[in-house]
Amino acid sequence: MRKLFTILMLILVSVSLSATGAKESQLTTDQPVKLTWLMLEYWNADNVIQAYKQVAPNVDIEVEKVSFGDLLQQNQIRLAAKSGNPDIVSVDVPLVASYGARNWLYPLDGSISAEDKKAWIPASVEAGTYNGKLLAAPQNTSTQVLFVNYDLLKDAGITVPGPDDRWTWEQVLDAAQKVKTEKVWGLTWEQVTATYQLLPLIQSLGGKAIGDDGLTVEGIIDSPEWIKALTFYGDCFNSYNVSPKSDIPAADMFAAGNLAMFVGGPWDIRRFAGSDLGFEWGVSRNPYFEGGVAVTPTGSWHFGVNASSSHPNEAADFVAWLTEGEGSGIWWSKDSYDFPAQLKLLDSIETEPSFQEFPLAYMKTAAQEAKVNPVPRPVTPGYLEYDQILGNVFSDIRNGADPATVLKKAASQITIEMEKYRH
Amino acid sequence: MATRMKGERLVPYVLMIPALIILFFFRIVPTILGLGESFYITSFLAGGEKVFAGFTNFARLFADPVFWTSVRVTLIFNLITNPLQIILALGLAQLLNAKVKGINLFRSLYMIPVAISINVSTIIWKLMLDQNGLVNGILKSLGANAQPFFLSSAQSLGSVIWISSWIGVPFWALFLIAGIQGIPGQLYEAADIDGAVGFKRYFLITLPLLKNSLAFVLVAATVANFLLFIPVLLLTKGGPELSTNVAMFEAYRRGLIYGDIGTSSALVFMLFILILAVVMIQSYLLKDKWER
Numbered sequence: 034m035r036k037l038f039t040i041l042m043l044i045l046v047s048v049s050l051s052a053t054g055a056k057e058s059q060l061t062t063d064q065p066v067k068l069t070w071l072m073l074e075y076w077n078a079d080n081v082i083q084a085y086k087q088v089a090p091n092v093d094i095e096v097e098k099v100s101f102g103d104l105l106q107q108n109q110i111r112l113a114a115k116s117g118n119p120d121i122v123s124v125d126v127p128l129v130a131s132y133g134a135r136n137w138l139y140p141l142d143g144s145i146s147a148e149d150k151k152a153w154i155p156a157s158v159e160a161g162t163y164n165g166k167l168l169a170a171p172q173n174t175s176t177q178v179l180f181v182n183y184d185l186l187k188d189a190g191i192t193v194p195g196p197d198d199r200w201t202w203e204q205v206l207d208a209a210q211k212v213k214t215e216k217v218w219g220l221t222w223e224q225v226t227a228t229y230q231l232l233p234l235i236q237s238l239g240g241k242a243i244g245d246d247g248l249t250v251e252g253i254i255d256s257p258e259w260i261k262a263l264t265f266y267g268d269c270f271n272s273y274n275v276s277p278k279s280d281i282p283a284a285d286m287f288a289a290g291n292l293a294m295f296v297g298g299p300w301d302i303r304r305f306a307g308s309d310l311g312f313e314w315g316v317s318r319n320p321y322f323e324g325g326v327a328v329t330p331t332g333s334w335h336f337g338v339n340a341s342s343s344h345p346n347e348a349a350d351f352v353a354w355l356t357e358g359e360g361s362g363i364w365w366s367k368d369s370y371d372f373p374a375q376l377k378l379l380d381s382i383e384t385e386p387s388f389q390e391f392p393l394a395y396m397k398t399a400a401q402e403a404k405v406n407p408v409p410r411p412v413t414p415g416y417l418e419y420d421q422i423l424g425n426v427f428s429d430i431r432n433g434a435d436p437a438t439v440l441k442k443a444a445s446q447i448t449i450e451m452e453k454y455r456h
Numbered sequence: 457m458a459t460r461m462k463g464e465r466l467v468p469y470v471l472m473i474p475a476l477i478i479l480f481f482f483r484i485v486p487t488i489l490g491l492g493e494s495f496y497i498t499s500f501l502a503g504g505e506k507v508f509a510g511f512t513n514f515a516r517l518f519a520d521p522v523f524w525t526s527v528r529v530t531l532i533f534n535l536i537t538n539p540l541q542i543i544l545a546l547g548l549a550q551l552l553n554a555k556v557k558g559i560n561l562f563r564s565l566y567m568i569p570v571a572i573s574i575n576v577s578t579i580i581w582k583l584m585l586d587q588n589g590l591v592n593g594i595l596k597s598l599g600a601n602a603q604p605f606f607l608s609s610a611q612s613l614g615s616v617i618w619i620s621s622w623i624g625v626p627f628w629a630l631f632l633i634a635g636i637q638g639i640p641g642q643l644y645e646a647a648d649i650d651g652a653v654g655f656k657r658y659f660l661i662t663l664p665l666l667k668n669s670l671a672f673v674l675v676a677a678t679v680a681n682f683l684l685f686i687p688v689l690l691l692t693k694g695g696p697e698l699s700t701n702v703a704m705f706e707a708y709r710r711g712l713i714y715g716d717i718g719t720s721s722a723l724v725f726m727l728f729i730l731i732l733a734v735v736m737i738q739s740y741l742l743k744d745k746w747e748r
Binding site: 106428446 | 499
């Protein structure tokens, strides 16, 4: 009964909040303004908030931190409730269309001009735009590289791939099979069932993520490209037996010397560079299928303003400062260290002295990789449904399900969910 | 005299008012709001506005095979879990009522699962049933094959039943122990004199007199198990291949992951009606014949 009660309470709360969510009149900027900012638990925002005090002394920014899974859910509940909290929304980029279709985000074009937008990677600006309005300003982008334990590969008699080499999946698999022992796994993916990380496998074979209307999936996610790519993925876990089914994070297994290779984000470069792993390691380019094309995933955090905020303009000014103004540099170098979406910061990785020596110089590999063939995630108002259902598909295939069968089912499942966006 | 009688008759109602107010605001109102919510959809052509849509949400659910899967999983889960938990709880209660030395220690030990938060015990079981976990370690050392448990669609529902029963059995046993202890000792003495022993004693005295406790446990367990959610959220997320996608998790997924409060409310409301129906049937069947 308690769980039913909880659900009903949530519904009650969202209904009552939506009833009282009428916007109050806006304050002028010299009066004290309090803004709330819902963000990820591992971000530190102290430096940007302190620096912004100099820019706008009357603006107080209060931070609330939650885990990744909770952040998406909290955004969902609070924005739907139109409560005005948080004022500053941390937006995972594929959700821009989803939030946009629901009118949850305040357009930023009043604080960010067309000229300002040139500060970012064009693909990121495009990803943050919905119906011609910039709804979420790009802060980070991401890419993926192949992390390699040089010692394990050399011991197995394999020539390791250099920072500029791009292996095919066939080469990666061959190496993974050679290094696999009782204690050592060959290969895995960092976000092992994440759409973000697995779509490039499919796109490398020429498969599409979604139909051009952003809603059609039948005939697309059950196409031969999807089946072939995911058969490879499933086989790594089930027939080649080179990939672990355990939920221990890939980076931890790698750091412990129990994993020879994994595809992961540039954040791991900093992590491994900061500690002595006790073995020689390196990164190389994101692999591709033989006969296919090299594709890298992209997209990461954007910041937006809650359409129900009591202080949308103050919040938008902060977001502008944070993402394309002075704040972006502070965020990158002192607060989050997440890969920047700002062109000048990406270029600074190439020239900044601290990135000239290995292992931090691998950041340069990642920065170059981010420009190779970045393919954005599908733009669809139903991304949550798409992502969740595909996440289950990846997880089922990893546990041994037949790719063709589960993809067929998922296609009809997603089609049913997408139906509501057509009305 | 008459007015005093009248006043006295009012007292119980006055005393009930605070509880009724709480019941009204925290149970009745949310239920009505939830039902109301189930008639609205988000219209994306109207810029994400909420619009009244009649039975659209219910129709969407009925047309969705995932919904029917969740209904099937919920029913299978309950048809196995409720009898299993109650029979085991009854056995456990009987054992824990034995008059042996150190029985209090045993009682405490068996109550540990109840005292541990369901989240914690679910996570501990998740680790124990992991591919490289304790249970598979023991299986391997005995020469058996490692089992996938909640990673396979064939074993996942069984694993969820196991974990929920690990917590549920001692919990329901608590009520049954109290019930058994409430049976007057003279009845057993009289039975001894009449020559009723062993199972006869159990079926003729213990069980009939436990009826009220059992009825409570049956109804409470049914409600709790129909609404089971945490182990599914923490262990399987409804998978693999929807094999553990109970109705409550489906409602959570629709409402809080997809942001579709309308169909989520519709689903919760139908679940509410289903539970109400099951509980009413149970109460009817458990009534004594003369009460009917």
